[in-house]
Amino acid sequence: MTIRYTFGGDEFIFVEISEDMSLDAFFKGTAITRELQRRKVAGVTEICPANASYQVRYNPDIIAPDVLLALLQTIEAEVGAADLNIATRIVEVPVLYNDPWTHETLMRFRERHQDPDSTDLQYAARINGYGDVDAFIAAHAGSPWFVSMVGFVAGLPFMFQMVERKRHLQVPKYLRPRTDTPKLTVGHGGCFGCIYSVRGAGGYQMFGVTPAPIFDPAQRLDYLRDFMVFFRPGDIVKFKPIDRDTYDKALAEVEAGTFSLRVRPVNFSLDAFMRDPDAYNRSLVEVLDAN
Structure with missing residues (x-):
């Protein structure tokens, strides 16, 4: 290049x-x-x-x-x-997919969407060739994502899925941006995923919410003690689907100041990844499971 x-x-x-x-x-x-x-x-x-x-x-x-x-x-x-190598981190981010808050929001803004008769997840599943929403969620959470940049609003990570180009999930942004997006929404626009760190305007499709704060000026949680913005470019994210009970329990831990993310150090090799992406991704996820 x-x-x-x-x-x-x-x-x-x-x-x-x-x-x-x-x-x-x-x-x-x-x-x-x-x-x-x-x-x-x-x-x-x-x-x-x-x-x-x-x-x-x-x-x-x-x-x-x-x-x-x-x-x-x-x-x-x-x-x-x-050989391009970096020392970085892999982070497990819990996600309540198809949650009631992004659903209520997306229904308020259907006139701004390409397909007003379906939800964001239904639309994303259909245009990416998946038979139903569950299959699409499995693809979204099935492979890690690189944090490629942080910005737009404080602490918002843009993420690129670590799969071959032909398997990248592609979903266009809304036809016109919304004036509201719930805090900690997991979104997607083009080939990029994101997590909305604060409530506000946005145009990405909305797939779910995470209970994990990623921007906190008060720095109450252990993983935010060093800096109020958690993510940095080069981080690797593995989404973990959770149910409503697990989400509510995590929110209670956030309020109590005891919630923590699973974060592990890893060394990433681009050459090793390119030789066999799926096998390399499995080895990365094993780092989370080994501790």
Whole structure:
């Protein structure tokens, strides 16, 4: 792939790794930005990774634009010449699919939807060739997802499913955005999944809700003690379908401050994944089950 570098004013360099989203484009961007962060370059003030690109903000009084550009190109060559590996985390996220709150919301906004006569899950199942909603949920929760970027609102993760391109779930966004989306909705738009960290406007299809807070300025739960935003690019997410009783129990634990997510460290190899995605995904999930 040919990487394109563009200067934005006198404080930014925007780097487009690929015009199309892919795991190798995302993974290469992640490797480059993590290496840049590790080097603690004087004058680099912000590093913003995205789906298939990244942006660097810098102080031109400390580091000259051409010097930073040369450094980024050097890092690109170095990470491109080796097996792309990152040390990251796998997180199990419980999800109550087909919940009453997103159902009530989606019914209020059917005039903005491509198929007003079906629910978001029914529509997603149909256009992806699944016989029913349960089969679609099994596909959605069956393979891990990479967190490719965090943004839009504070703490919202965009996620890309770790399967071959022909198996990617594809669901268009609403024809017009909603003015309401329940907090912690698990959504999907295009080829990307997300979790709405706060209640607000949105246009992604709504599949369910998680009881797990992922953004909390009060930092009450153990997995949010280090930072109020939980997710970071490179995290791996495994959704776990739960029933209403389990969801209600988790909410009570959130209120009591005792709820926790299952989080395990993993080393991810793109080469090993590409050789056999399904087997590699099973090995990742086994890390969760082993502890």
